[in-house]
Amino acid sequence: MTSIKLFVVLLIFFPNYSSATDTITPSQPLLDDNQTLISAGEVFQLGFFQQPNSENRFVGLWYKKAPQGMILWVANRDKPLKDESGRLAVTQTGNIVILNNQSTTPIWSSNSSATKPSLQLLSTGNLVLKDGGSGKLVWESFDHPCDTLISGMKLGWNLETRQNWFLSSWNSPDDPSTGNYTYEVDPRGLPQLLQRKGTEVEYRSGPWDGVRFGGDPPMSPNAIYKPIFVFNTSHVYYTYEINEASTLTTFRLNPSGIIEQFRWINERQEWLSVYTLQKDRCDSFGHCGPNGVCNVNLDLICHCPTGYVPKAPRDWEKFDWGSGCVPKTKLNCSSDMGFKKFPHFKLPYGLKFLVQRTVVGIEDCKDICSRNCSCMAYALSGVSGCMLWFDEDLLDMTEYNNVGGQDLYIKMAASELAPEKDGKRTGIIISVSVISVLLLLIIIGGYIIWKRMTNSHKSQGERMLPNIDHEEQHSDVLTEDVELPLFDLETIMSATDNLSPTNKIGEGGFGPVYKAVLPTGEEVAVKRLSKDSGQGVMEFKNEVILIAKLQHRNLVRLLGCCIHREERMLIYEYLPNKSLNLYLFDQTKGTALNWQMRFDIIVGIARGLLYLHRDSRLRIIHRDLKASNILLDNEMNPKISDFGLARIFGGDQNEVNTKRVVGTYGYMSPEYAIDGIFSVKSDVFSFGVMVLEILGGKKNRGFNHPDHDLNLLGHAWKLWNEHRPLELVDVLVKDVNVSEAVRCIQVGLLCVQKRPEERPLMSAVLFMLDSENPSLPQPKQPGFYVERVSSEVDSSSSWNQPYTSTDITVTRLQGRFLQETPLMVVEGFCASSEVKP
Incomplete structure (x- = not known):
């Protein structure tokens, strides 16, 4: 209390100081009258701030040249000032405090101590308290991250001091108090990235193998920054370094639990969201239940590994996989047992597992697990050694397609392994036969192609x-x-x-x-x-x-x-305004689309589709309609693009069945995604999804709501049934025409009906949109409305070929988090040769 009184006396005699400094001392506090600390190089600025629609005041950090909407760190996030005046100061004993003018009792303090203390804002953005006697740093803001990671900050652990650096979301965009979500490194065994909602794990990246997390691309430098992952006996953490000092880029955990990368665009004086962490259904923690395996490339994404069967078969028939799988033959120590190898797996999550760092051989690892009756599985990593799972179900396993993951060996009865030898022999015979036939076909096909090219080549093209x-x-x-x-x-x-x-x-x-x-x-x-x-x-x-x-x-x-x-x-x-998805799903651009723009875009897309389906000299089915394939000209008029996957229909054709399914999950109609049947009604379904996305400003894939697990279609259907359709409309739209909005929602729901014959033709859609008081039929339950899909970046594709890059290419912090993303895309090109659920 003595130090506080002394501090108040000092305030009386030293009320002001130059706002251009980067340091405060006990004799020079920071007052809440537009005074700020500015770091060397004038990159960072610290001072008092107040969020819109809030009377609370906080001490926070931001970039000096890019203050709009990007608070990097908040000191008193859970203890705001309730009036407009306050002070940030250092006491004589080295405690950092925030006070208001009416009290000498701190509303927030660092609980630190130092002799001859000084508080300095470094050029890195780190606010540090220095001990003038020893010269050491006794407290630093980098040890107390909020929701944002900047260059030089760490996400992980100091294993010696048990210091944990993790991100925690804001409670809302206007409230920096601690929210529901955290994002952290789990240091046990092979480190992995976890996202929690409260105490429950919602997502994990999969283990670090020295190159990548789980099944994600290898973590490598890019044009903007260099990602770094440190994993040794004393530390395990992620950080990154900026390649050019003038570049401003951050990673933020938003209040909805989504990781976003932002970059400051100086020419436009705005923050651009250049990457949003997208998750698929297999990223939902424990989606397939205990011992279940998830694979997004399968029609039914959950299955039981070899030697296991569904615990509740009837539930699995209804696509309810939560009960998981159980061994087909119950294990006991007296029975013969062996191990089945499962390659390219995200290793299971577990609380009871052991890491033997001294074991470097696969046979030694197998021997340890074999001798322990409680050991259920093992894996060997060159990074951590032998990992063993005990006395528990194997949870949250994902199977990747030939890229990423590690080899997992699961214990099972010898009787479950016996058929494998014959199966292997048969598989080899079949493989050799197939390869021989394919080689012959390739040779014949190559000769035919060569002949055609020779005969058709002309000098001018x-x-x-x-x-x-x-x-x-x-x-x-x-x-x-x-x-x-x-x-x-x-x-x-x-x-x-x-x-x-x-x-x-x-x-x-x-x-x-x-x-x-x-x-x-x-x-x-x-x-x-x-x-x-x-x-x-x-x-x-x-x-x-x-x-x-x-x-x-x-x-x-x-x-x-x-x-x-x-x-x-x-x-x-x-087309200077690029693609529609940049304006819909980028919060920094969303305000650019007012209601009239959104309505005009919907009508324009409908007119373009009607031309393709009926009025052009050809009859065209686009097959890959999505927001990234809608380009905007300088007047924000929509233009349908990317016809690489389109099909010409004959005049007497109503539908076609194809063996080569192409398109983008989230936009594909049920009959096309499941049975390969497409028609003009397939495009109508995709159009309906886009209508709801344009209205809501959210993607169908990746849509999250705190009250349910429905995707955007299911959410719209729920609101419609509850007579609350207008709640679907993006909160950024302030000038909504109520009658037009309700009409658009109804039209969107009619277009995404499960059965093709219940969807309107585009001529009827355009009539409904253009009519002031149309008599519209009531929609029924949408197709694909119950599944929760976390979108990605869109993946356009066919079943026949391996997955390649999509609309944008990223490296990811959590595996999907840290890689550079192109800032703009002129066309939302279909990109992959495989449908990516």
């Missing part, structure tokens, strides 16, 4: 012939050649400054996209077919054929193409 999927061709599909302006390679290289990275504005599954300026001064977008693309010449030809013959104000305009040896490029009109 090739004439584009339709080459829609051979298995899906019909006699009345377009067969005439398509003439399209050809650009020579020299012109394109000059217009893009030799495909300079500075002109690159996006990348999809087709390949990179560049902004180019033609000799005429016209700005265009150049889409280059990548050699590693999940799409290829077939999709290239498909897009040329279709777009060249389609002319509508709501379709993207193809200006020409460039063909030179192996190079394939498409030249489009340049």
Whole structure:
């Protein structure tokens, strides 16, 4: 109390000091009258702030040149000032305190002590308390993170001091008090990243194997920052370093429990959300129950591993997997047992497991588990050694497709392993036979392709012939050649400054996209077919054929193409406002779309679809409608893009069954995703999903709500049944036309009906949208409304090929968290050759 009284006396005699300093001392407090601390280099600023719609005041940290909406750290987040005046000071004994003018009792303190103390804001953004006697740091803000990780901060543990650095969300966008979500490193065994809601685990990344987390891409440097993961006997933590000092980028755990990466765009003076952590259904902790295995690439994502069966078969038949699996043959110590190898697994989560760091051989690890009756599984890692799971169910296992994960060996009765030998022998015979046939087909196919190329090659470029999927061709599909302006390679290289990275504005599954300026001064977008693309010449030809013959104000305009040896490029009109998803799902841009814009975009997309389905010279099914494939011109008019997966329908065709399912989960209709049947009603379903996304500002895949586990379709249906449809509309939209909004929601729900025949045609949709008082039918339960899908970045695809990159490419902090993401995408290209649930 004596030190506090002394501090008050000092305030009387030293009420002010220069606001340009980076340090305060017992004789120089920081007053709440626009005084701030500014770090060396003037990167960071600390002072008092107040959130909109709140009377509470806090001491916080922000970037000096980018203060808008990005508070990096809050001292008194759970103990706000209730009036407009306060002080941040250091007592003579080295305690950092925040007081108001009416009391000498601190509302917040650091509980630290030092001699000759001083509080300094470093150039790194770290607020530190120095002991003037020893020169040591006795307290630092980096040891007390809030919801934001900046360069130099740590996420993890000091294993010697048990210091835990973790993120905790704000309670709401206007309330920095501690929220429901935390994001931390679990240091036990192989470290992994955990997200909790309260005390319950909601998500885990999968273990660190020295290169990656779980099944995610290897963690590697990118153009903006260098990710670093330290794992040794004293520390386990993640941090990152900025490549250029002028770059401002942060990672934030938002109040909804979602990790986002933000980057400051100085030219536009705004924060841009460049990456949002997207989760799939297998990322929901324990989704398949004890001993169950999750695989997003399967139609039914949950299954029991070899030697196990569903614990409650009837529940599993109803897609309720929570009961998990049990051993087919009960284990006991007296019976013969062995181990089954499961490659590419996210190792199970467990509270009872042992790490033998001195064991480095797989046989030694197996021997330890074999001799212990309670040991249920083992795995060997070059990072941690031998890991053993005891006396518990194996929880939250995920099976990856040939990339990532580790080998897990699960104990089971010898009788469950016996058939494996015969199965292996049969599998080898079948594999050899199949490979032989495939090699023969490849040789024959290569010869045919070579002959065709030899006969069709022309000096000025090739004439584009339709080459829609051979298995899906019909006699009345377009067969005439398509003439399209050809650009020579020299012109394109000059217009893009030799495909300079500075002109690159996006990348999809087709390949990179560049902004180019033609000799005429016209700005265009150049889409280059990548050699590693999940799409290829077939999709290239498909897009040329279709777009060249389609002319509508709501379709993207193809200006020409460039063909030179192996190079394939498409030249489009340049659309400065990029894709719709940037405005819908980026909170920093969401306010740019008012109600009238959203309604006009919905109507524009509907008109473009009606043209494709009925009014064009061809009858086109797009098959990959989604927000990232809707581009916006300078007047925010929508234009449907990316026709690489589109199909031409014959005049007498109503539906087609395909073996090659392509598209994006979250937008695909039930009959198409499950049975491969598509029609114009497939596009109608995708349109309905987009309508609800445009209204709500949320993705169907990845939608989260605190009251239920429904996706966006299910949420809209729930609100409709409860006569609360307007609650679906994005809170950022302040000028809602109530009648139009309700009409759009009803139309959206009608478009996502489970049965195709219950969905309206686009002509009826447009009539409903354009009519003031239409008599609309009541919607029924949507298709795919019960499953909870956490979207991703969209994945367009086919079943036939391995997964490649999607609309954007990222490296991730939690595996999916830390990798650079292109800031803009000119077209939401379909990118993958595999449907990604």
